[in-house]
Amino acid sequence: MKTKKYILYIIIIIMALSLAACKKAETPKVSFDGYIAEWQKNDFTAMYKRLSAESKKNISEKDFVDRYKNIYEGINVNKLSVKPTYPEKFSADKDNKVHFPFAVTMDSIAGPIQFTSEVTLVQEKEGKTKKWNIIWNEKMIFPQLEAGDKVKYEKDNFKAKRGEIKDRNGKGLAVNGMTIGVDTGKIQGDKTAFEKQVADILGAVPDQIHKQISVSWAKPGVFVPIAAISKNDIDRLNKLIAIKGVTTQEKGQRAYPYNEAAAHLIGYVGSITPEELEKVKDQGYTKDDLIGKNGLEKVFEKKLKGENGAIVYTTDSKGNKKQTLAQKLPKNGEDITLTIDIDMQQALYTQLNGEPGTAVSVHPVTGEVLAMVSSPAYNPNLFLMGLTDKQWGDLNNNPKKPLTNRFEASFAPGSTFKPVTAAIGLKTSKLDPNKAVNITGKSWQKDSSWGKYSVTRVDESVSNVDLSTALIHSDNIYFAQAALAIGKEDFAKGAADFGIGEKIPFVYPLKASQLTSGTSLDKDIQLADSGYGQAQVSMNPLQLALIYGSLVNGGYVPSPILDMKDKAQNPTIWKDKVISKENSDIIVKDLVQVIENPSGTGHQAQIPGKTIAGKTGTAEIKQSQDDTNGKENGWFVAFDVNNPHLVVLMMIEDVKNKGGSHYAVPKVQAVMQQFLK
Template sequence: MKKKFILTILLISFILFTFGCNNKNTAKTSFDKYITFWEKSDFKSMYSLLNSDSKKSISEKDFIEKYKNIYSGIDLSKISITPEYPKSLKKDSNGNISVPFKVSMNTSAGTINFKNTAYLKEEQIDKSKTFTILWNNKMIFPDLEDGEKIRVDKTFGKRGEIRGKNGSYLAKNGFIAEIGIVAGKINNDDSDTKNKIAQILNISADNITKKLSASYVKPDMFIPIDNISKDDTNRITALSKIPGIMIKDKAARIYPLKDKAAFLTGYVQPVSSEELKDLKDQGYTQDDIIGKSGLEKIYENQLKSEDGAEIYILDKNGNRKKTIAKKEAKNGTDLNITINTDIQSALYDQYSGDSGTSVAMEPKTGEVLALVSSPAYDPNDFVLGMSSDKWNSLNKDPKKPLLNRFEGIFAPGSIFKPITASIGLKNNKIDPNTIKNINGLKWQKDSSWGGYFVTRTEEYSSPSNLLNALIHSDNIYFAQLALDIGKNTFVSEMKNLGIGEKIPFEYGLTTSKISKDNKINTDIQLADSGYGQGELLINSLQLTSIYTSFVNNGNIIKPYLNEDKKPSSPNDIWKSNVFSEDISTTILNDLSQVVSNPEGTGHDAYMTNLPLAGKTGTAEIKSSQKDTTGSENGYFIAVNTNNPKLLVLEMYENVKNKGGSHYVVPKVKEIFQKFCK
């Protein structure tokens, strides 16, 4: 009995010795702590758990730097360690306890998995016994011996490029000029030279001093100072004459059209630390770039490349010993879009400081040939590294060059009148030959409107029928027609056109609105909506798409940008039979008269050899009818009628003192003259 009791006590002592009491001072507890610190990259705390003999072989500073350098070099994004504790932990002949474990780490060369064994030894620390880690280089990688090194060779994938319909690039891989200083060739006290460099680069001389004064700087090191375009030959020439300046080619994303297609392409920048937290599992590293806006962001998954890497061990003699992991680089896929860069450039150049937006489309297929927003920024500035002064100037510019106008919604003004006419014809609320009795320059339904009147700009001698109302852009005619149609029918028909719903287009556009609540609540609002005012706000691309119905037998063609995903049918219809073929023909013929008739508001676009059908529009932007300080946006939309290949809408802001929509008409005509021969 006594012998059995002694054996029991010994067994309990062994269990307490091996696994501990209350999880204190045991091999398992110590290694679990070590794993926790390891997975958090808390290398200082890892070092605190090392055995005293291990600490003699490597200092805390060297231990931390070794792990940081290796893990940074392999772009470690995640590590997990799984111990495989045996049923019982026993000491070997050297008094050590061994614990097998598995490691899985995500790196630039892919996932690395390996098995290893940790050894722990009990030693006296601060008057108590605890288990510590016997550490050597094999704890990092099992094949890594003392004196050997981890090396990483990277291969770089190419980001997919963006090409336009005519083969020209909107975004491509190229080179910029990296401006740097060879540290030892410029005295840090030489303020004159640094000021000269700073003046040429438009940067702070203090910034140059700070970079040259960094603790890691050696006399023969190339210290990058700034990036500029390789096309900036004047500054490159001036800088190259300064002793100590070195200029290198640096791979970068290039946007050949610059501001002409800025909102369309968007731009790339290095992935931020915040983004990296969410994207590590998708293969991104701190060295990657990512699409921040526009097509670069929308098609990021397609355009993105993946860099390759090989992680290997160098032995003490500098020879390659063993490859730990290897991943091949992968190029991104090019994006081919329908944009004609010549049309895109020509439209943007017309603005020359004006603000507005333009759309060009192939009306039979839905190919979007141009999407312009003016003014704009140069996306290359974001790649080069935009200064805070440049960023502030863009933000504070009253012309709002950071506002994407083709993405937004605006009051359409009179270019909406053909749509109101089509709705009226469809619902038998008007006959093209019916003459309305309209007199004077203002009109109201009745006295219930108080002091509110619908106004028009001219009286004309010809009868007030549909054709003449379009030729002269008669607000009163279309206000009356909208009232004849009625609120419910008018709203229903606009929804049938897709107004109020998201347009199916690759580039995210603001949804058009009938009104704030997509309802029409009063007769005044209905009357104003009839000629494109009221609370009606429409995206310019959607408005252009609706106009395709006039050359497609009443069908609205679906617009698209991605040439690689173009519809299998040449006529991919978004909204079918919104108007009949007869109605579409009637409206198109009337719009031809808007241009060909000498009294037509679009007559300045008339060409005998290139007949156009079009409509002008002047949208008033003011707080009330009595407001005389408001601005005006001018529109003109036109299509060639002999063989419709080009449909162009241009909108210019602030045309009140420039002739209203007549300021826009010649510009649209110029585009047809250049590209529709």
């Protein structure tokens, strides 16, 4: 019995060994499948281990790995696919070799490459086992390759032109300008004086120019790019070209002709960072590309970028071109024409005169955005040249915050919100425009539950206050009482009808306006203060301008548009029927008096021959009612009543000792007078 068990054990062991041998037995398919898996992972070292003994004599492991690596990395091979066509049954020839075809597809810097070839495997003994090894030659990389041939690519002559950004009249806001460069071998006289002269013309600092022309490769006869300017900037071009050592190239870099005036709107481009490249590497970007960093350069990046082309080809050992493997022609980026009027943009920026603030202008009927200004700003051309540490420090530490984009933010609107309260009150029938409310004194509170808190007004000379009087004199108490009469729910719903609290449907991302930072108006004090644009009310400047547009366009808030391609025969409406004609006529008539009445807070905005309506607003930014050190932001919104194609809004920060909102009135008036001719 023991003998039979012993024999059974022996049989089991033999069978196990046989099965193990079967599992280890390599076929040509197993070998080439492994080679393919390593090939698709770019594991060239593992691939080399599968080569035949004869192949290894012809090329070292280092040369094999370097050959593949240099070619694949150079032409940016990706999405590699290898598909062999195996025979139904492998049959070795008299030399113990098998042959079968395979097809390769891959993407490259110059587009797709595909080819078919044939592989030969030979069975060779390695130790006690037999393996099917690949007989390798250059043609397994590309069939066109011979020993000594090289694979090269060119892309400099295949670069796509970045699309340009233009204003509504075709004026370039972001252009592919002339490249300004320096040949250090042609500089005459003192180098320091040269750097200062060039810097002064470019609006840079001498250290910036010095840094750029001091790179190791800046040798005599070499073009060292330092900046780009618009081809239309003839005056500066002539001044630069007149300096010995300065030269130009037609091959343009990005240039921003309007400098600070459009900086936050247009933005700028810069070299792509490794982090950015990781996010967009599947979109045709390489480490050498530029990418929009902010502003519309970033917003419209996909449209502006275009697609670079390239050519991949083989050369012989002497560098003579042999065959093209792939070629992709460049596809230039799309030019974008904005609804912006750069002359108005410049005029508003000039009026702000470096003060921290913002200004926007819109067409109230179509929703076209005519200007979006943030002040102070920076010169985007300097970012292209490379900011010095001092320049960056000056921008970053400037108390006026020139790097902050104010038109994308939201702010307490102060009394410019009062027409919204009036519109809600009229719609809900909780406000009678003709009823005079008896208001005495400078302050008022609902009852003793408010404790020490009260609503205050600036002008206490008027006691019988109706809607017109309240708007002319900007009476906070009247609108606080109106908001309380409307009630929390109707007030919140009325604000929502104007889109307050919603994302603004605009290509440029903007912060949404809000009535409250919470979910509801919690207390009567908050509701009362909201009635005149304080408490937690926060308005984006563009949205507030669009809301004023509803007063003269028939009662809708248009969707703002920035790309002229979006301009349609009929305007796109964001919020429809927000105010009836009857109610808008009432409010507009009163807003006209804000300008025409000598007591009106916007009286300085009068324009001879024009009927201008508008509203001032002084928003208090303070910690409590007793805070005497708080700041004030001054607002003014105005529009032409009889020719409703222009609404202009300006907000200037910290106007407490400059006349409050009155500080903004003549600035808006000057721009409107210029553009309402």
